[in-house]
Amino acid sequence: MRRLFLLGIGLGVVGTAAFLAGFVVFAWRVPREEVVLSGTADGIVALTGGASRVVDAVELLASGRGRRLLITGVHRSTSSSELARGVPDFEQLFDCCIDLDHEARNTIGNAVETRRWTLGRGFRSLVVVTSSYHMPRAMAELGHRLPGVALIPYPVVTRARAEPWWSNGANARLLMTEYVKYIVALARIRIEPVVDLTEAAQRRRSPPAVPPGPAT
Template sequence: MSLPSADRPSALASAAPRKGWRAVIASLLAIAVVATAAGFVGFLSQLRGTEARPPRNADGIVVLTGGSSRVSDAMELLADGYGKRLLISGVHPASGASDISRSLSDNQSLLSCCVDLDRSAVNTRSNAAETRRWVRERGFKSLIVVTSNYHMPRAIVELSHAMPGITLIPYAVVGDKWREEPWWSNGGTLRLVLSEYVKYVAAELRVRLADAGFDVTREAGDAPPATPRQPATALAN
């Protein structure tokens, strides 16, 4: 049944706001999609496809564990004189010093004199907190950061936030899979990159909120570590 002519204007008037809200929501969704795509492209532009030696030396070197060949590459940088001392951050508590010593048997002298182990860090943020503690103890002003290429953007965000006065020099480790085939052609690598992008965005957002005075979480690294860092002499025993 058709509406009386007197009721038609009010029905049309009520429909107009609904159409307006739909247009606003559609516009916001479109903006969000474009921003996400642009952010992802920006993230990808930071990922190096080949390894390159640091452009300069630094006071220290930190390697964030979790990816293949990170530690061995960091040890090579230390052996080549790129830093005075190395921090291996995020060593699993179950990993014995002898295990690490065996895996790096060619660098026993460096392991004994110039390497520290951090067993407290459990994620990138706590890596940054423990690295800050180590840098302050040593009085370092510059640092070479060693981690996987896909992890480097988030690592730099966290480390820069934790140590704003320290010069950070990235050394991105490129894995075999990344070298052998495009990242988008392998399901596992694709999921890894997408997951890392989400974590990177979350880290950027948290850091920006913290800089604006809205940090809702406590810096765990300001408390004494649950397990103290082990000096390199422990590796040689």
């Protein structure tokens, strides 16, 4: 009994150490500076959750980094004209090149709606715009539902998030919460069936089967 007790304590210590080490690696890899894109993609997707995500995504679209932009997770009461007011220099893009998704309520929903949009447009590459701390989970969810599509991360870094996580209690709590969500997402993805993008796209293009007529 004592051996089992000591074994349990040992496993708990090892598990805790592994969890904390994983968190340190996760936090260390979260970008504290925005990247500079050198190439282009077929489309751009912005996951809502901060005003700067939408602004940065629209600016990327305006600079030719993608042909079309999807803003996913928009509140149902928010219209394109309201979002356009946040980027007055590029309001005209909302009339021609920006699509809004009002269905997604979380990152899984973002990935589902992005997959639907990507298949419908026939895109094979996407620039992904979301907050730096959210990027690992967003890339995991999108990559799971869009195998074969090239995903280019564009992490958005706000001034508050640019501080080292260990020097800011709010940042540390945010990263720890996101780290737990990321682990849960990876565990769920491992047991979910992988979506075959080619097969799914072919099913969308194929005409529905016509039931046979009555025998004569």
